[in-house]
Amino acid sequence: MSWLAGYRRLHPRYERKAEFLAYVGIAAALNSYRRLTN
Numbered sequence: 001m002s003w004l005a006g007y008r009r010l011h012p013r014y015e016r017k018a019e020f021l022a023y024v025g026i027a028a029a030l031n032s033y034r035r036l037t038n
Helices: 012-016 018-037
Strands: none
């Protein structure tokens, strides 16, 4: 999941939290948008 966010991997316990998953979803959407616009 850390590669999807484009940042370093957080401690594994944080990856299970809903806030982190929401953050990864937003990061994935932004990355997809950037690829589509370029």
